[in-house]
Every structure is written in structure tokens, then in C-alpha cells.
Amino acid sequence: MNALILARWQFGITTVYHFLFVPLTIGLAFLTAGLQTAWVRTGNEHYLRSTKFFGKLFLINFALGVATGIVQEFQFGMAWSEYSRFVGDVFGAPLAIEGLLAFFLESTFLGLWIFGWDRLPKRLHLACIWLVGIGTMLSAYFILAANAWMQHPVGFVLDPATRSARLTSIWAVLTNSTAVVAFAHTIAGAFLAAGALLITVSAWHLRRGRNTDTLRPTLRLGLWTVLAACLATAVTGDIDGKIMTAQQPMKMAAAEAQYHTSQPASFSLFTIGSLDGDSEVWSVRVPGVLSFLATGSFHGKVEGIDDVQAAEVAKYGPGTYIPVVPVTYWSFRLMIGFGMLAGAVAAAGLWFTRRGRTPGPERRWFWRSALWSLALAPLAASFGWIFTEMGRQPWSVFGVLATRDSVSPTVGAATVATSLIVLTALYGVLAVVEVGLMLRAAKHGPEQPGSEGAAAEGEPQLGFAY
Template sequence: MDLDIVALSRMQFALTALYHFLFVPLTIGLSVLIAIMETVYVMTGRTVWRDMTKFWGVLFGINFAMGVATGIVMEFQFGMNWSYYSHYVGDVFGAPLAIEGLMAFFMEATFVGLFFFGWDKLSKVKHLFVTWCVAIATNFSALWILIANAWMQNPVGAQFNPQTMRMEVTDFFAVLTNPVAQAKFVHTASAGYVVAAVFVLGVSAWYVLKGRHLQLARRSMTVAASFGLAASLSVVVLGDESGYLSTEHQKMKLAAIEAMWKTEPAPAAFTAFGFPDQEARETHFAVHIPWVMGLIGTRSLTTEVSGIDELVHRAELNIRIGISAYDALQKIREARSTDAVPESARTIFEANGHALGYALLLKRYVDDPRKATADQIAQAAIDTVPPVWPLYWSFRLMVGLGMFFIVLTASFFVLSARRRLDAHPWLLKVAVLAIPLPWIAAECGWFVAEFGRQPWVIEGVLPTAVAVSSLGAQTVLPTIAAFVAIYTVLMVIELRLMLKAIRKGPQAHEVPPGDLRPDETRSADPGLAFTGRWANRSLQ
């Protein structure tokens, strides 16, 4: 990719989004986990659950603050680097972002303050209400962001106005109920729950290995294992729904993820493994699983899944249709008033306006799409194919990690039911080492969703290449360097704060005997003492 203004603007937004998304999933998941823990505290009155809520709440607060700091910059980039995008779709895209800021974020910030400073000022039930409001607002904030993002994947409820040269809302309810938004929200939220569950599981496993804070660690592991297993299973189910919707709304993305070059007879096979070769347009050493792709992508055995070559041919046809729409649009713009618009131009645009975005793909090669050559049209059609290799492997890494999380959380769920969480020190070590893996899976999921949409910033409506601001590379490069430096410093600060809080652990105080489980009634359990001594030796 040449380092032109488009590439640099994409790189800047990708870097800031990747940094920001390091904090978002943990915030989403921890908010619900601490609400569950405090609910148990209010129901049982056992102080160990209050201590769990406070301890994990501190880690939530650190992560929440960093998420806010990194998220604010992203919204400014729409005006700085993507000004034409903001002008073109601001009427649609701006509404969910504004609602998120006015409703969800303000609500979230208010109740986060009450959560931390209201322990001694609110009753148990009132403070529990505050904690659940934090969890609801955190997830509510993600909902509005994903409604905006889903509209970029599947632009519904809006129509292009040739007089204003902008997309305008025609049905805001359709924007809110976008099926892609629904699937993306529940899938992303579930992924956040997995991130938090594995994080809590890993930190608690470390405590057990060290022989510290065992009452808190065991209960935290029990909650995390149960919550994480349910979330991991739901991610798989909801991911299947996302695949089905991609077949309807983003066929090229699905074909690229599967490296499916040719349209296969129904039901299509799933390529479990292989080495995609985009130049040769084939997948070497491919291992296929019959029928699976047809079932995932179409929910039937009779519907075929379109291949890349066929979709490129359709794109070329859409480009030619879009050229006629572009020509009609220019005639409409040349008219001084609506009454002066030629009826033929209006009719042609109404019939072909849906393909206008495809004509704009030619802007990369020629200023006036009507003057494009046959070779340029063919090349623009090929440009609708995103890079296959990174999408193919990112998707498979994400799926493989998802399967691992199911096995990991299920193992600890069984051990928790048997009261044998410390029975296998090697498994506790695996849980500690697995802490960063959910973030890798989440980033892979974001990459597949956003990179797979290229070359569109709005699917089928606005190409990325024409959505950027009129800036020079010398303007964007320093900001990329500055953002990377600042965000790296923030991430280092967060890691230091998190590690310091984890090493310190919860506030130490005597646990009432009634709060202990039957297997914790002896203060000096030989097995736990042995586990602690073994952990200290092995980690030194």
C-alpha cells in the first residue's frame, strides 16, 4: 500500500482504534462481573463478596479511565482526517454518536463516580442499583457505537440526496433496528465478557499459585468460569449469525475470509486450512469440510455462496451502472433549480442511483468516472476484493482462540463444581498465560470486520479513497507518531497501575468464619500451604 493520504489516514485510525479496543472489552465485561459479585454480597451478606466487588472494581476503574482517554481522540479524527466522510454521511452517522455521548456516556460516568465514592453513603441495595447502572450504561454505550458502525457495514434507513450531495436519514428506526447492528452488539458484548472472564480467571489463578487471597481467588474463579463458559459459547453462536448476515450484506467479505475464488455448488464447503494465493486466485493445500460453509452462510443446503470471481464480475456491472448514475447526477447538479432538472436525468438517477458508489471507485484512477477506460473499470472492479491472506488467517486465529476459551472455562467450571480448583497447578499456569489471548481474538475480530469491508468506508456507498480530508502526508505523519507515542505511554501507565493493584491485592482484613466454605474452615490447610510453597519456588 502506497503511503499516500488515504493509506496514512487509514493507518492512523487503525492504530488509535486498536489501542482503544484494548480497553473497551475488559470494561464491558468487568462491569457485569462486578455487578454479579455485588449481587451475591447483598443476597448473602458475606463480606468476602464485597471485597471482591471492590477489588475488581479498582481494576475496572483504571481500565475505564484509559478507555475514555483513548476514545475521545477517535471521534475528532472524523473531522480531521475524514472530513468528506463526515460531510457525506454525518446526518446518519452523527446521530448514534451524539446519543451515545449524551445518554450512555454521561450516565456511565455519573454512576462510576457513585460506585467508587458511595460505599459508605448508600445502602447496600442502593449501591447495588448503582453498580448495575454502571454495567447497563457501559453496554448501552457500546450499543450506540455499534449501531453507527453497523450502518457502515449495512447502510439502511438512509437515502442519497442529489441536491445536498449527502446521505440523509429516511427511517431512523431502521437504523436502530439494523440486523447487522443487533448481531454486532451481542457478539462484541459477548467477546468483552470472555475477555473479562479470562482476565479474572487468570489473575485469580495467579493468587492460588502464590497461596494468597485464596477465599477471594476461588470465588472469583467460580464466577469467571461460569460466566466465561456461557459467554464463550454465545460468541460462537452469535458469530454464526454474523456469518449469515455477511452472506446477505457483505458477500465479498465472506468470500475473502473463506478464500473462495469460485462459486461452489450448494451446499458450499468450509476451508478449514490452506494457503491463499491472491495472484494465482487459488488456495494451495486446501482442506475442505463439506457442507459447513453452506450451512453457516445460507442456513440451507440448496443456496450457493458466491465466489470472488463472480462478485468481481458483478462489481464491474455495477460500476457501469454507476457511471450512468454519475452522469445523471452531474446533469442534476448543473441545473439551477429542481424545476429545471431534466426529467430523463431524474429518471435515470432514480433507477441507477443505488450504484453511484461503484462509479466513485473510479475516482482513484480518473477525475471524471465517465471518462474511464475499459481497463480502469476492470481494475476498479478488482479493487473490490480486499487482501485475502490477512483476512483468511485472522479469522481462523480468532475462531481457534474461541474454541480454546470454551475448553479453558469449561475445565475450570468442572473443577469449581468439584471444589478442586487448585488440583492441577499446570492448569492454573495455563490460565495465567492465557490472559492476553482474548485481546488477540478481539483485535482479530475487529480487523476482520473493518479490513474486510475495504475498499468501502460505507459498504457500496462511499469508497475509502474519496472519504479522506484534503491533507498532505507531512501533516498526517507527525500526528501518527504523536498518537503512537502518547497511547504507548498511556498503555504503559495502565499496565503499571493494573499490576500494582494486582500485586497489592484486596484490602486485608479478617474474614468472618461464616463467610468460609466448608473446604476453607481450616486456617492452615496443608494442601493450600503446599500449593503456595510450590508456586513461590516455581515462579522465582
């Protein structure tokens, strides 16, 4: 393997790992704020206990997310210096806004929320966690605006003197149509992840008859959140697909492994074959669905890989502009499949817990699916990012900068391999820490009135004890 391939592996591993924390942090911030709002409005102590319980899980995830995010910044300078030099003027603005405004907003008010229990007035303390949630959402938007520029570069000109991109309109970058729809899709996925966590943790305790009064409402909240988020991801994903087809027709063609232009175009649920256009053995297809995903019409025209390749050769010059088709094909389906499965679990859970009911021992499959639902949202999000980034290849900035021209020219394969091994090992350690802390906090459950972990009435609380 050369330095380019190793650098791509490093970027993929660190990015997917970091993104496991991001949606959960965003979604949990708002669900925790919602639970605290319910406590402030009703005075029901069950909401207070659930707020502190899931707030503790939120804090663990937030801390690990920050730690893994720092690595992202360093690897751009280490392995992708040519890319950093090229996009620096454009990326500087949204990332600076994210760091100076959004991150400081969420971190400042998170500190006030942690140490403000019984020190701040209830409503002021409640406002802190809502501002944390708003800060996480703003952070996501500015980072997605930077990523969207890689998918659909706007608001810049190429500087012939420096051979780099020079920002001409920050407004165009921040209002990029790709950024707007990606943000909506990401936020929906964030609530999907957070809702799944509520389902899993609540179901684990309820299956054992623990903390019923506190965690049954959070189970229902998680189920409704996942179902609504699943519908939202489907709608926003559909819009995203149409914008993607207009901006990157190769990506949609590769998502279906469609080599020849079709009108209408069918969507294959499952295919056996090499996905090279000539050796399809067996496929289950739904007529017209790919046309609808790409154009909004079941009779729309969808360009094939061969035609898009010819058009891009004419536009950009000789070369191969086809991504790794098996990766794009299967990641697209796994993204959709895991998301739909999470929605199905939520719908079943709402039915079995309707009107105050709790599934009995005979519904073992439900309890097991509730526990395993925690993995569905991260898997859907991870495959979604893999599809988004791999489908853009061979471009790091679509149509402007090739990935092969983005890697650091003075960094050899041995150096990248060393950093890849070190970072992967470091992330492995962080994974053990994350899982251990989350499991310990989740199994402990909410603090009960009069327990050792709960402060007496009127006694100052420093937030959360581990």
C-alpha cells in the same frame, strides 16, 4: 505511502487499541455488579472484598478507555473530513444519544458508586453499579448502530445538493439488523474478556496460596463466564455470518479465499499458499462447513470472489471490489481460533476445580494456560474487528462511499504521518500506564480485614485507594 494508506493505518491502530478497553469495561461492570449483589444478598465479606478488588481494575480500565476513545473523535475530523461530512447527518443522532444519554448515565452513577460506599444505602449503592453496566451497554449499542450503518446503510437518502447522506429514519438506523446482531456478538465478547481477567488474576493468587476464600469463587465465576460467553459468541457469530453473506457476499468469499462459486462449499482450517486462487499448496478442509456458515445449510451455494467482483462492477462501475484476501482469510480464522481456545481453557478449568478441588503443582500447564488466557479474548476481538473493517474494503460506507473518497483532501501524507507517529507514541505511553496500574492493583490483591487499606467498620470510605 500516500495520505490514504497512512490514514487507514492510523484509523486501524487507534481503533484496535481503543477496542482493547471497551469489552473489558462492559463485562467487568456487570461482573462487579454481580459480586456486589452477592454481598448484599448474603452478607458474605468475601464478596465485598472481591467487589472492591475487581472494581478497582474496572475503574483503571474505564479511565484509560475514555482517554483512548477521545482520540477517535478527533481523527475523523483530521484525516477523514470527507467521510465526516458525508455521514455527519446520519451519525449525529446515534452518537449524540450515546454521549448525552448513555455516557452521562454511566459516568454519573460511576461517581456515585465510587464515593457512595458507606454514604448511600446498600441497595441504592448497588443500583448505581448496575446502572453503570446498563450505561456501558447502551453506549456500545449506539456506537455499534453507527458502525453497522457503514456495513449496511439504511434509513437515509443521498442529498444531491450537498452530496451527502441525509437521515430519513433514525428508527431504521437503530433497528438495523446488522446492528442488532453485532451488538449481541460484541456483548458476548465483552463477557469473554471480563471472565478471562477474573480467571487470570484469581489463578495468579491461588497458585501462590493467597486469598483463597475470596478468589476461588471468582475463579469459578470467570470460568463459567468465559465458557458461556464462548458459546454465545459462536451462536451470535453464526447469525452474523449469515447476515453478512446476504449483505456483503464479497466479505464471506474473501474470508475463505474462495474465488469460484461452490455448492456445497468447504471450509479450510489451514491453507498454505498465496491465497490468490491459483497457487494453493496444501489445505486442511472440512466439507460443507462454509456453506453452513453462509447459508445455514451444509449444501448451500456460496458465491466466489470472481463472480461477486463481476456483479459489483456491473452495479457500481469499473474498479476492484476485492479486499486484501490474506488479511480477511487469516483474521477470520484467528478470531475463531482464539475464541475457541479460551472456551477450552474454561472447560478444563471447570473440570479441575469441580467439587471444591484446586489443581495441584502437577497441573502447571493449567495454571500457565489460566494466566495466558487473559490475552485470548482481546486477540479474538481485535482480529474480529480487523476482519469486519478490512473485509468491507474498498468501501467506508458499503456500496455508497468509497474509502479513497473519504480521506481529507487538504491533508498531506507528511501531516498524517506526523499524527500517526504522535498518536502511536501516545498510545504506547498509555499502554505502559495501563499495564503498570493493572499489574500493581492485581498483584496487591483484595484488602484483608484489619489491613491498612480497609476502613474500620462505620468509617467513611472514599472508594478505592491506590
